[in-house]
Amino acid sequence: MPIVDGYGRRLSTLRIAVTSECNLRCVYCHREGEVYDSDRRGDASIDELLSIVGIGVELGLDRVKLTGGEPLLRRDIVDLVSSIHGLKGVEEVSMTTNGVLLSDYAYKLAEAGLKRVNVTVNTLDRDTYRMITGFDLLHRVLDGVESAIEAGLNPVKINMVLLKGMNEDDILDMARYAAKVGAILQVIELERAGVADGWVYDRLHVPLDRVEDLLSRISVDMYYRGIHSRPRYILPDGVEVELVKPMHNPDFCRYCDRLRVTSRGELKPCLLRYDNHVDILKAIRSGADREYLRKLFLEAIARRKPYFL
Ligand code: SAM
Numbered sequence: 001m002p003i004v005d006g007y008g009r010r011l012s013t014l015r016i017a018v019t020s021e022c023n024l025r026c027v028y029c030h031r032e033g034e035v036y037d038s039d040r041r042g043d044a045s046i047d048e049l050l051s052i053v054g055i056g057v058e059l060g061l062d063r064v065k066l067t068g069g070e071p072l073l074r075r076d077i078v079d080l081v082s083s084i085h086g087l088k089g090v091e092e093v094s095m096t097t098n099g100v101l102l103s104d105y106a107y108k109l110a111e112a113g114l115k116r117v118n119v120t121v122n123t124l125d126r127d128t129y130r131m132i133t134g135f136d137l138l139h140r141v142l143d144g145v146e147s148a149i150e151a152g153l154n155p156v157k158i159n160m161v162l163l164k165g166m167n168e169d170d171i172l173d174m175a176r177y178a179a180k181v182g183a184i185l186q187v188i189e190l191e192r193a194g195v196a197d198g199w200v201y202d203r204l205h206v207p208l209d210r211v212e213d214l215l216s217r218i219s220v221d222m223y224y225r226g227i228h229s230r231p232r233y234i235l236p237d238g239v240e241v242e243l244v245k246p247m248h249n250p251d252f253c254r255y256c257d258r259l260r261v262t263s264r265g266e267l268k269p270c271l272l273r274y275d276n277h278v279d280i281l282k283a284i285r286s287g288a289d290r291e292y293l294r295k296l297f298l299e300a301i302a303r304r305k306p307y308f309l
Helices: 046-058 077-085 102-112 126-133 138-150 171-181 199-204 209-218 250-254 280-285 290-302
Strands: 013-017 063-067 092-097 116-120 157-162 184-189 221-225 230-234 240-244 258-261 266-268
Touching: 013 046, 046 077, 046 258, 046 280, 046 290, 063 077, 077 092, 077 102, 102 116, 102 138, 116 138, 126 138, 138 171, 157 171, 171 184, 171 209, 171 240, 209 230, 209 240, 258 290, 266 280, 266 290, 280 290
Parallel strands: 013 063, 013 258, 063 092, 092 116, 116 157, 157 184, 184 240
Antiparallel strands: 221 230, 230 240, 258 266
């Protein structure tokens, strides 16, 4: 039976940051809502993550999304995917990656049971990519997207965070690229979190209204997709463009189906809240039994409160 929180929201996804390490330095990164400190304790092991996922599955969370940092920096990432995929009750394992290492891993991940990937490609312009990420690696990322599609990690979604003065006029180019390679374009509004808190957010945030207007004018169809009920537009060449509007949008919270696990192994009820984590990895490392871990999960679920009501 799927578990429902105090606001009537059904939980189905565990979003796990499997490492805090990253090989890019994106100027806007929310770091999955993590605040780094010096109290690092090392990434959770595969067995520790399996304990966490196992309890999630018992409570009805049957989808797992692996994120980071950059998940492909974990040396055991293929084993991790295959172990989670092998857990009874897990319906889908997916990943969000910056794509830099994806061409090396796409086939191995598909074989291990990874169903699909989101790849972060904010621009097709080499200089802008370097400006956003700090590295001249766009070519590697584009190779990664193609490898993922060839390996069948479909639907491949291109994550494009809209950034003022950087890529806000690139929607149509990105949509053409998605159509060419056979991917879905996901345009994401910048969230105020992590590096993108304070002045970075003020400087780079741009509402998606203009994109919405543009897509409404040129699309041939539109619907609200899936659990998250996000607007998805179908363009004349068949490519689909989905909008993610997290800021000041009660619907974003209303349809939130996820519980996060930080790279420190804490259950994190909400991306934008920093003060309500439940430290499940500490409990696992001090030998807590399954019943106690289940209680921690229920506590984290009880702490889920919509950020935008
Ligand atoms: N390194 C991986 C990647 O690039 O996909 C996984 C971690 S990254 C934090 C996950 C996704 O969050 C990426 O698509 C990234 O662009 C997006 N993201 C990061 N900071 C964001 C922010 N402030 N607002 C919206 N999306 C953000």
